[in-house]
Amino acid sequence: MNPLEVEDAVVEYRVPGKPSVRAVAGVSLTVAAGEVVGLVGESGCGKSSLGRAIVGLNPLDSGRVLIDGRPISPLGRRARPVADRAVQMVFQDPYSSLNPRRRVGRQIQDAIAGRGGAARVAELLESVGLPASAAARFPHQFSGGQRQRIAIARALASEPRVIVADEPVSALDASTRLQVAGLLSETATAQGVALLMISHDLSGLRVIADRIAVMYFGRIVEVGPTDAVWSNPRHPYTRALIGAIPRLGRDAQMPAEPPRRETVVVGDDDARLVECGPGHVVAAEALVAS
Numbered sequence: 001m002n003p004l005e006v007e008d009a010v011v012e013y014r015v016p017g018k019p020s021v022r023a024v025a026g027v028s029l030t031v032a033a034g035e036v037v038g039l040v041g042e043s044g045c046g047k048s049s050l051g052r053a054i055v056g057l058n059p060l061d062s063g064r065v066l067i068d069g070r071p072i073s074p075l076g077r078r079a080r081p082v083a084d085r086a087v088q089m090v091f092q093d094p095y096s097s098l099n100p101r102r103r104v105g106r107q108i109q110d111a112i113a114g115r116g117g118a119a120r121v122a123e124l125l126e127s128v129g130l131p132a133s134a135a136a137r138f139p140h141q142f143s144g145g146q147r148q149r150i151a152i153a154r155a156l157a158s159e160p161r162v163i164v165a166d167e168p169v170s171a172l173d174a175s176t177r178l179q180v181a182g183l184l185s186e187t188a189t190a191q192g193v194a195l196l197m198i199s200h201d202l203s204g205l206r207v208i209a210d211r212i213a214v215m216y217f218g219r220i221v222e223v224g225p226t227d228a229v230w231s232n233p234r235h236p237y238t239r240a241l242i243g244a245i246p247r248l249g250r251d252a253q254m255p256a257e258p259p260r261r262e263t264v265v266v267g268d269d270d271a272r273l274v275e276c277g278p279g280h281v282v283a284a285e286a287l288v289a290s
């Protein structure tokens, strides 16, 4: 049994007076203990909706999310006290997810599974590269990267089985990004936590993920070991994503390739037109809609 098993998950948003949006259109995915799976895809493809459904923040319209074999209830309420500790989310903006008026140590203490005093808080802070003295300070007294380390320490405090990290480093400056992403993935691996890392940045995920799942219009169109997906992408959309990553060095001085258009099959009854060129991928109109 894997700590995280998602079976045919569907998430829809209903806005009065508008057609409903099927943000997650039947996704199945597993993450093993100590495994890092990168979920990649362009803005609006449904990554956050899936991540929020996994932690119980979005109700599922159908399908199941199992944390250590226990289903998260679609309404999220009755299963929450159990699920809350076993699955944690790290958000893009640590400033908004931390309480600005509460000392860092207290916030970590609140999240600790079972009994844990100052020594456990210090251990957690040290595990994310911060001194024990950080416990006495407030979130605004830290840099963005340090705040994200605090958010990671707080997520680890409940000894979760699963962590969903939604763009956890994209708000950080480039020099800190890799450090914090590396810290998160190394800690998860060392502690046997299943980590689902959501990002639009495939090249960043390449460095830390064991497997990559590519999401497109609410579906996972390709999943496989990172090296295989990177070096031998099977799905045209994955190829478009990789092709859009700007290359450094000699290639950077070469004239830009003109954008090209490709048809990408999303499901049995759906295909889209994608425009891709160096540095961008744009999904265009539905060609065949059900």
Ligand SMILES: Nc1ncnc2c1ncn2[C@@H]1O[C@H](COP(=O)(O)OP(=O)(O)OP(=O)(O)O)[C@@H](O)[C@H]1O
Pocket: 013, 014, 015, 021, 022, 023, 041, 042, 043, 044, 045, 046, 047, 048, 049, 050, 200
């Ligand atoms: N609360 C909501 N109400 C209505 N529609 C929503 C809501 N949240 C998301 N959506 C829509 O669902 C789709 C998927 O959004 P989602 O935020 O999950 O994508 P994403 O891949 O995480 O994008 P990003 O990388 O920009 O965060 C989009 O079409 C979005 O507009």
